[in-house]
Amino acid sequence: MTKCPNCGAELRFSPEKQKMLCDYCTSEFTTEELAEAEKPVIDEAPAAARSTEQTAKDEKEFAEATRVYVCNNCGASIISDENTAAAECYYCHNPVTLTGRISGEFRPARLIPFKLTRPEAEEIMGKFIKKKWFVPNSFRTQKQLEKMVGLYTPFWLTDCKTNASISAEATIVHSHTSGDYTITNTKYYECDRAAYMNFEKIPADGSKKLDDDFIDSVEPFDYNDLTEFNMNYLAGFMADKYDVPKNDILDRIRTRAGDAAAEVLKADITGYSSVSIKQKNVNLIRTDWEYVMLPLWFMTYTYKGKIYEFAVNGQTGKVAGLPPMSGLKYGLTLAGIFIGTLIIGGIASGFFG
Numbered sequence: 001m002t003k004c005p006n007c008g009a010e011l012r013f014s015p016e017k018q019k020m021l022c023d024y025c026t027s028e029f030t031t032e033e034l035a036e037a038e039k040p041v042i043d044e045a046p047a048a049a050r051s052t053e054q055t056a057k058d059e060k061e062f063a064e065a066t067r068v069y070v071c072n073n074c075g076a077s078i079i080s081d082e083n084t085a086a087a088e089c090y091y092c093h094n095p096v097t098l099t100g101r102i103s104g105e106f107r108p109a110r111l112i113p114f115k116l117t118r119p120e121a122e123e124i125m126g127k128f129i130k131k132k133w134f135v136p137n138s139f140r141t142q143k144q145l146e147k148m149v150g151l152y153t154p155f156w157l158t159d160c161k162t163n164a165s166i167s168a169e170a171t172i173v174h175s176h177t178s179g180d181y182t183i184t185n186t187k188y189y190e191c192d193r194a195a196y197m198n199f200e201k202i203p204a205d206g207s208k209k210l211d212d213d214f215i216d217s218v219e220p221f222d223y224n225d226l227t228e229f230n231m232n233y234l235a236g237f238m239a240d241k242y243d244v245p246k247n248d249i250l251d252r253i254r255t256r257a258g259d260a261a262a263e264v265l266k267a268d269i270t271g272y273s274s275v276s277i278k279q280k281n282v283n284l285i286r287t288d289w290e291y292v293m294l295p296l297w298f299m300t301y302t303y304k305g306k307i308y309e310f311a312v313n314g315q316t317g318k319v320a321g322l323p324p325m326s327g328l329k330y331g332l333t334l335a336g337i338f339i340g341t342l343i344i345g346g347i348a349s350g351f352f353g
């Protein structure tokens with residue numbers, strides 16, 4: 001039986017399509033694509049380079065040296081090392097209970113270690129909040145900043161291979177002037193491009209709680225800093241246990257790789273006045289997964305029953321988050337803008353009237 005090079009499920013042959021289909025992740029493959037999928041996306045896949053024996057040993061060590069705390073309020077599972085006790089949930093700030101051990105499969109192969117210290121992250125976050133005029137005063141306190149936790153966030157990094165093709169309409173426009181007239185001559189061309197294309201390290205977070213757009217806005221990370229995981233990195237930090245399995249993010253990867261592939265092919269059509277894609281077909285034909293942890297100084301703020309997420313990228317210092325608006329302050333500002341407009345309007349009509 002042939003396994004799906006994207007998700008690992010078994011493929012079946014479809015007589016109608018004359019292709020191999022994966023019913024699990026809806027991928028489909030021609031014989032040629034399956035042959036191409038045999039070739040690795042990048043030459044040395046680090047996860048595959050470790051022996052199964054070493055992996056089993058590492059996973060056992062991880063399972064023994066970590067603790068898991070569960071929040072009964074929001075369901076967060078927090079991983080810490082055995083010497084770092086978690087008292088409250090990093091997400092909803094309710095008490096957490098120790099539930100014991102975690103299975104070794106949650107050990108990441110690699111991580112990006114924290115570069116920013118807590119004081120550095122507090123300073124960045126403090127400045128970020130200060131600029132937001134609308135936030136409630138209770139959000140601006142040092143006590144709020146102290147709620148920030150160094151959180152290793154679970155990410156799936158995917159290397160993938162696509163078979164992409166586009167059909168585009170291109171134009172060449174010439175104009176010349178003849179007496180009082182400008183004559184425009186537009187020629188249309190149909191341009192097709194196709195290629196196998198590889199993409200490396202497309203990130204997608206493995207946490208249901210964290211908002212995808214929010215996470216996208218603390219990216220990018222510099223993956224050159226990816227380091228073999230070692231228990232020492234966890235001391236004093238928390239880690240979030242992933243709850244989105246890799247197959248659940250295949251569609252996100254398909255979209256991101258597909259859009260990127262179409263853009264690369266479009267950029268190859270040069271020498272025209274305009275190029276527009278009429279049709280694109282991007283098939284994901286191989287996906288290699290790596291589960292990693294990436295560093296975030298993470299903080300939430302609850303306002304009127306809603307949780308707002310904030311983070312400073314623990315590697316680059318990039319900050320993200322949409323603070324809650326205080327109703328009163330926001331109302332006052334709107335009133336201010338309105339009054340301002342009236343006065344300007346008054347002057348204008350006085351002047352002209």
Ligand SMILES: [Zn+2]
Pocket residue numbers: 004005006007008009022023024025026027
């Ligand atoms: Zn599949």
Ligand SMILES: [Zn+2]
Pocket residue numbers: 071072073074075076089090091092093094
């Ligand atoms: Zn919680």
